[in-house]
Amino acid sequence: MSTTGRDQKTQSSLGNIVRRPETGSFVGLVFVFTFFAILGGPIFVGAPGWSSWLNIAAEVGIVALPIGLLMIAGELDISVGSVIPASSMTAAIVSGHFGLAAPIGILGGLGVGLLVGFINGYLVAKTKIPSLIITIGTMFAVMGLTLGFAVLLVGSTSVSLVADPLTKKLLGTFVGGMFNVSMFWWAGFVAIIFYLLHISPIGNWIFALGGDRESARNAGIPTANLTIGLYMLSGFAAAFVGILQLLTYTSAQVASGQPFIFNSIMCVVIGGVLLTGGAGSVVGIVIGTATFSIVNQGIFFSGLDPNMGSIFIGVLLLAAVLSNDGFRALTIKLSTKKS
Numbered sequence: 001m002s003t004t005g006r007d008q009k010t011q012s013s014l015g016n017i018v019r020r021p022e023t024g025s026f027v028g029l030v031f032v033f034t035f036f037a038i039l040g041g042p043i044f045v046g047a048p049g050w051s052s053w054l055n056i057a058a059e060v061g062i063v064a065l066p067i068g069l070l071m072i073a074g075e076l077d078i079s080v081g082s083v084i085p086a087s088s089m090t091a092a093i094v095s096g097h098f099g100l101a102a103p104i105g106i107l108g109g110l111g112v113g114l115l116v117g118f119i120n121g122y123l124v125a126k127t128k129i130p131s132l133i134i135t136i137g138t139m140f141a142v143m144g145l146t147l148g149f150a151v152l153l154v155g156s157t158s159v160s161l162v163a164d165p166l167t168k169k170l171l172g173t174f175v176g177g178m179f180n181v182s183m184f185w186w187a188g189f190v191a192i193i194f195y196l197l198h199i200s201p202i203g204n205w206i207f208a209l210g211g212d213r214e215s216a217r218n219a220g221i222p223t224a225n226l227t228i229g230l231y232m233l234s235g236f237a238a239a240f241v242g243i244l245q246l247l248t249y250t251s252a253q254v255a256s257g258q259p260f261i262f263n264s265i266m267c268v269v270i271g272g273v274l275l276t277g278g279a280g281s282v283v284g285i286v287i288g289t290a291t292f293s294i295v296n297q298g299i300f301f302s303g304l305d306p307n308m309g310s311i312f313i314g315v316l317l318l319a320a321v322l323s324n325d326g327f328r329a330l331t332i333k334l335s336t337k338k339s
Contacts, residue, residue, distance in 0.1 A: 022271060022272040022281055022283050022284030022287055024272065025270060025271050025272045025284050025287045025288055025291065026287050028270070028291055028316065028319065029287050029290055029291045029294070032291050032294050032295055032298070032316075033294055035298075036294060036295075036298030036299075036301065036302055039298070039301070039302035039303070039304070040298060040301035040302050041301075043301055044298065044301040044302070047176075047178055048178065049297070049298075049301055050179075051178035051179045051180075052297040052300075052301070053290070053293040053294050053296065053297040053298070054179065054180075054183055054293070055179065055180045055182065055183070056293040056296055056297060057183075057186070057289050057290055057292075057293035058180060058182040058183045058185070058186040059182055059186075059241050059244065059245070059260075060260065060263050060264055060267055060289055060292065060293065061186045061189070061190070061267070061285075061286065061289040062182070062185065062186050062189050062237050062240060062241050062244075063080055063084075063234075063237055063238050063241055063260050063264040064263075064264040064265075064267040064268050064271075064285055064288070064289050065189050065190065065193045065237065065282065065285055066193070066230065066233045066234040066236075066237045067080065067234060067264045067265060067268055068193075068268040068271070068273050068280055068282070068285040069193065069196070069197060069206055069230055069233070069234075070131075070230050070231070070234055071210075071265075071268055071273050071274075071275070071277060071280065072197070072206055072207060072210045072273055072274075072277060072278065072279065072280040073206050073209040073210045073226075073227070073230055073277060074209060074210040074213065074276075074277030074278065075124060075131040075227065075230070075231075075277075076131050076132050076135065076265075077120060077131070077135050077231060077234045077235075078132065078135040078136050078139050078261055079116055079120060079135040079136075079138045079139040079142060079235070079238075080234060080235075080237075080238035080257070080260055080261060080264065081139060081257045081258045081259075081260055081261040082116075082138075082139045082140070082142035082143045082146065082257060083112065083113050083116050083117075083142060083235055083238035083239055083242065083257070084238050084239070084241055084242040084245070084256065084257030084260055085143075085146055085242060085252065085253060085254055085255070085256045085257045086109075086112050086113075086116070086142050086143075086145070086146045086239075086242070087109035087110065087112050087113050087238070087239035087240075087242035087243060088109060088242035088243060088245055088246040088252035088253075088256070089146055089149075089150055089159060089252045089253075089254060090105070090108045090109040090111075090112050091105035091106050091108060091109035091161065091242075091243055091246055091252070092105070092159035092160065092161045092246055092251070092252035093105075093149075093150070093153055093154060093159055094108045094109075095161055095163070096159050096160055096161030096162075096252075097153065097154050097159055101164075102161070102163040102164055102167045103167065105161070106167070106171075106243050109239055109242060109243050109246075110236060110239045110240065110243065111239075112235075112239055113235035113236045113237075113238055113239025113240070113242075114232050114235055114236055114239070115235070116138060116142055116235045117228075117231040117232035117233065117234055117235025117236060118228060118231070118232050118235070119138060120134060120135055120138055120231040120234075120235070121227050121228030121229070121230065121231030121232060122228055123138075124227055124231065125223070125224040125225075125227040125228055126224070139261075143254075146254055147254050150254055157253065157254040157255065158251060158252065158253050158254070159251070159252050160250055160251045160252075161246055161247070161250060161251070161252070162250055163247050163250075167247065168247055169181075171185075171243060171244055171247040171248075172244065172246070172247025172248040172249075172250075173248075180244075180248060182241075182244045182248070185240070185244065189237065190282060190286055193282050194282040194283075197281070197282055198281070198282065202226070205221045205222075205226055206226070206230070207278060207279070208221055209221065209223055209226060209227070209277075210276075210277030210278035210279070211277070211278040238257075238260070241260070242257065263292065266288075266292055266313065266316075267285065267288040267289040267291075267292045268280070268285055268288060269288070270287075270288035270291050270292055270316055271283075271284035271285040271286070271287050271288025271289065271291075272284035272287075272288070273285065273288075291316065292313065292316070295312045295313055295316060296313070299312070
C-alpha cells in the first residue's frame with residue numbers, strides 16, 4: 001500500500017472515531033476527572049476517591065446497562081426504582097424474617113425482578129401504550145405492593161438480614177475496607193452486555209428494533225420476544241442491585257431505589273445513546289456511568305457547595321444531548337456526501 005493510501009486509511013479511521021458519540025463522552029470524562037482531581041487533590045486521586053465513585057458507579061452501572069439496551073431499542077423502563085426495594089424487601093422477609101436460607105431469599109428477590117420485567121415487556125409488546133406510561137404504572141403498583149406486604153407480614157417498612165459469611169463475602173463485602181465487591185459484578189455485567197450487543201446476532205436485532213420496529217418485524221426479528229427479554233434483563237439487573245444493597249448494609253427499606261430511575265437514564269444519555277433509539281454502545285454507557293459518578297462524588301472531595309452537584313449533572317446531561325445530536329447530524333451529513 002502506498003503512503004498516500006495509508007494516510008487516507010488513517011484519516012478515515014480517525015474520522016470514524018471522532019464521529020462516534022462516545023468519543024465526546026470520553027472527552028467529557030477526562031475533563032471532569034481532571035477538574036475534580038485538581039480541586040480534590042491527592043485524596044480524590046487516591047484510593048478513597050477512586051473507591052467513592054467506583055462504588056457508586058458499580059450499582060448505577062448495573063442498572064444503566066440494560067436501560068441502555070432498552071433505549072437503543074427505542075423503549076424505556078421507569079419501574080427499576082421500585083424493583084430495587086421490592087427485591088431487597090422480598091429477600092429480607094424470606095430470609096431475615098422467616099429465617100430461610102439466604103440463597104432462597106436471594107432467588108425470591110431476583111424472581112420479583114424477572115416477573116416485573118416480564119409484565120412490562122409483555123404489555124409493551126402486546127399493546128400500543130408507550131413504555132413510559134406502562135413502566136410508570138408498574139412502578140407505582142410494585143411500590144404499593146411492596147409497602148403493603150411489608151406492613152402486613154412484618155409490621156414494618158424496614159427489615160434486616162444478616163447473611164452467612166460466604167453469601168456476605170460474595171455479594172456484600174468491601175475489598176480492602178473501601179472497594180465494594182459490586183465493582184466485580186459490574187464488570188461481569190459489562191462483559192455480558194457487551195457480548196450481547198456488539199458480538200452476538202441479538203445486538204443487530206436490538207439496533208433494528210430501535211431503528212424501525214415495523215421493519216424489524218417484517219425482517220423476521222422476533223420483536224415481541226426480544227422486547228420481553230430486554231425488560232426481564234432490566235428487571236433482573238435492578239433486583240440484583242437490590243440484593244447487593246441488602247447484603248452490604250444488612251437492611252432493606254421500602255423507600256429506596258428512586259434515585260436510580262433518573263441516574264441510570266442520565267448515565268446512558270451522557271454515554272452517547274440517542275434518545276430516539278437505534279444508536280449507542282456499551283463502552284459509551286460505561287463512560288457515562290463513570291462520568292456521572294465522578295461528578296456525584298467529586299463535589300464532596302473538592303469542598304464545593306453540595307448543591308453544585310445537581311448543577312454539574314444537569315449541565316452534563318444537556319451537553320451530552322446536544323453533543324449526541326451534533327454527532328448524529330455530522331454522521332448523516334458525511335454519509336450523504338459519500339453517497
